[in-house]
Amino acid sequence: MSVFIPLGVLDDAVIRKIAEISGENAGRCMQCGTCSAVCPMVESMQPSVRQLMLLLQHGQSGAALEASTAWTCAACHTCLVRCPRGIDIPRVMEAIRQMVLRENLDRINPRGIPAETLAAVPPIALVAAFRKLTA
Amino acid sequence: MTTVKTGIAAELIPIYIMGKRYLVPEALTIMKAIEYAGYQFIRGCGCRGGVCGACSTVFRREGDYKIYSGLACQTVVEPNMHLAQIPFYPALRRPYDYAAAVADGAIVAQLYPEVFRCVACNACTKICPMDVQVMDYIGALKRGDLALAASISFDCIQCGLCASRCMAEIPQYHVAQLARRLYGGKLAPRAEHLAAMVGRISSGAYRALLGELKTMSAKQLREVYTGRQMEPAMTDESWRPDENVGL
Amino acid sequence: MKISYYPGCTLKSKARNFEDSALASLAALGFEVTELERWNCCGALFSLTTDDLLHQLAPVRVLIRAQQAGAGKVTTLCSQCYNTLARANRLMREDEEKRNTLNQFMTEEPDYHGQVEVVHFLQLLRDEIGWERIRAALKRPLTGLKVAPFYGCMLLRPKEVGIDSPVKPSILMDFIAALGATPTDFAAAEECCGAYQVLAAPEAGLKRTRRVVEAARASGVDALVLSCPLCEYNIGKQQQELAAPGGALPVFYFSQLLAVALGAAEESCRFDLNAAGARELLEERGLIAAAARK
Structure with missing residues (x-):
């Protein structure tokens, strides 16, 4: 993946918005990549967690919100435990999800899930998925 | 002071229907007050008895942030209440095959x-x-x-x-x-006494009794009906009539 | 001190085998908890936003119900419920501003200040009952059974509510040892099962299933024990989607093995609700009587 980094003053609007929603400063990330290394979902996401943090640091809000990263995150909190900078990355992911969901845009359609799946999964799967992925 | 149709003298109180102020007699229900104010219910009004659910009203009271609700046919107006009817709110019921449905x-x-x-x-x-x-x-x-x-x-x-x-x-x-x-x-567990009663009916236990009723004139039927022993208004489940020909 | 038991939605539906076996085990150990009479879904996941308190209402309401029941502690079996309730409780204890806002919003409820303590069932076993008492009460030690713990996420992370070290936990290993089985660690014990992504990104979820099952197989374990119904679904039930060689890797709720070892009535284990292989393994090892095949 290539990251377009514009010349000039970095736009910190998205970092500030994320801080407002989550209380976390994504600007503190030092790009060590530990998060990506321990992320159990990393092979299914594009870009990786570290790369997403880089996008945020460069004010690339469009790319960050369109990325699959936050939507593939399972909120397992492994990165939180391992981050040497102590950044609560799950909260950053939540903030990105919320920036989309608060526009009333669902990422999963509850009525679109196959009937046999709805009947089979435990209630906590439905509650958790709808909390993370519906507006 | 005004006099409404019943002949009872009533104070007029201000209420706000969809933001417009009206003076209506106190002690009216919201539904009657709305009609008193000149509106006509075409929908959003059903049984007028508090059971059909057609006339929900939401209202606020001055000096209070809360939203209150009531059925217009059951709730009495209060001075300075601000109200609107919410007779319908879109909510789609989903079809399903009842016979095939598993109850879980x-x-x-x-x-x-x-x-x-x-x-x-x-x-x-x-x-x-x-x-x-x-x-x-x-x-x-x-x-x-x-x-x-x-x-x-x-x-x-x-x-x-x-x-x-x-x-x-x-x-x-x-x-x-x-x-x-x-x-x-x-x-729900099946009621055993109901099944027993249905069984008795279908076995013909009441055929003769019904046949007798069918031969009566309207006048005779009325006499039998009004002459029956009535259950007292306040009684418990132990009450039984002196004679019970039907059961 | 009165201990309330909060079941959570899944324990009353898909995970009856978890609840019934846990309660039967407590009865066998002579330890009493009282199920909450009135409760609601906890929300399953703790809300990670700071500017939205609405999603904290559900767990806080549950804590209020425990307080109303006169409980000093409330215990849960489901790891997700535990995590959500424990974190909401910390919020109510530590953040005065949010506590006040939440209390003021719920005008219909009594105020809550975090008085109740949230403990996971495994903490009860370890801290209140103790491994020794369990060991002494064994009727049928699980000798020779190689069992690996699958902690998943919610028992351990974040560390503020983790019931053990987030990077090197031992509580389930100690539990397995207390049952007389052979505790066997494996590489994916603290990893994620894929969680709710089973609904949104099922392919990504299945990669998690494969990874955990293969890691467990590589360690030569007979079975996994876990404490989360979503893990049980993703690692247990979803194995059928993998068509892995070597048959199914049995997955148990920890309480099921506890009930078997304590000699509790087998009906309480409800092995019919487990994924394939669970009941068969215990039958084969002579730990439960062979069931009549349909």
């Missing part, structure tokens, strides 16, 4: 998966004009307890105010109805 939590998840979006904000319970613990029956349905949901939602009159307030966009009253129908038809 899976069908709730299949028909109304949005139930699992409930965040327990309790806005539904707070708006319910029938004091149904709506949040609690949604909670019961999330854990697949149709019997509990049927029991908690028993007083629901399907007015739809819960759905109007739901931040999870759940059509609560339709889900509750699904629970009651499945519980009533497939889970």
Whole structure:
């Protein structure tokens, strides 16, 4: 993946918005990549967690919100435990999800899930998925 | 002081219907007050007896932030109440095959998966004009307890105010109805005495008695009916008539 | 001190085998908890936003119910419920501003200040009952059974509510040892099962299933024990989607093995609700009587 980094003053609007929603400063990330290394979902996401943090640091809000990263995150909190900078990355992911969901845009359609799946999964799967992925 | 049709002298009090001020006689129900103010109900009015759920009203009181609700046919006007009718709120009921349906939590998840979006904000319970613990029956349905949901939602009159307030966009009253129908038809224990009675009827035990009634004139029927021994207004389940020819 | 038991939605529906076996085990150990009469879904996941308190209402309401029941502690079996309730409790204890806002919003409820303590069932076993008492009460030690713990996420992370070290936990290993089985660690014990992504990104979820099952197989374990119904679904039930060679890797709720070892009535284990292989393994090892095949 290539990251377009514009010349000039970095736009910190998205970092500030994320801080407002989550209380976390994504600007503190030092790009060590530990998060990506321990992320159990990393092979299914594009870009990786570290790369997403880089996008945020460069004010690339469009790319960050369109990325699959936050939507593939399972909120397992492994990165939180391992981050040497102590950044609560799950909260950053939540903030990105919320920036989309608060526009009333669902990422999963509850009525679109196959009937046999709805009947089979435990209630906590439905509650958790709808909390993370519906507006 | 004004005199309404009943001849009872009543004070006129100000109320606000959809933002417009009207003076209406105190002690009227909201429904009658709205009619007194000159409106005509074409919809949003049904039984006028507090059971059909067609005339839900939401109102606020001055000096208070809260939203209140009531049935227009049952709630008496108060000075300076600000009200509007919410006779209908879109909430779609989903079709399903009742005969084939299995009465457990899976069908709730299949028909109304949005139930699992409930965040327990309790806005539904707070708006319910029938004091149904709506949040609690949604909670019961999330854990697949149709019997509990049927029991908690028993007083629901399907007015739809819960759905109007739901931040999870759940059509609560339709889900509750699904629970009651499945519980009533497939889970509730069968009443043995009912089956016994049906058996007696179909065996012809009452054929002669009915035949006798069928030969009577309207006058005779009226006499039999009005002459029967009545159950006292206040009595318990132990009361029995002196003579019970029908049973 | 009165201990309330909060079941959670899944324990009353898909995970009856978890609840029934746990309660039967407590009865066998002579330890009492009282199920909450009135409760709601906890929300399954703790809300990670700071500017939205609405999603904290559900767990806080549950804590209020425990307080109303006169409980000093509330215990849960489901790891997700535990995590959500424990974190909401910390919020109510530590953040005065949010506590006040939440209390003021819920005008219909009594105020809550975090008085109740949230404990996971495994903490009860370890801290209140103790491994020694369990060991002494064994009727049928699980000798020779190689069992690996699958902690998943919610028992351990974040560390503020983790019931053990987030990077090197031992509580389930100690539990397995207390049952007389052979505790066997494996590489994926603290990893994620894929969680709710089973609904949104099922392919990504299945990669998790494969990874955990293969890691367990590589360690030569007979079975996994876990404490989360979503893990049980993703690692247990979803194995059928993998068509892995070597048959199914049995997955148990920890309480099921506890009930078997304590000699509790087998009906309480509800092995019919487990994924394939669970009941068969215990039958084969002579730990439960062989069931009549349909």
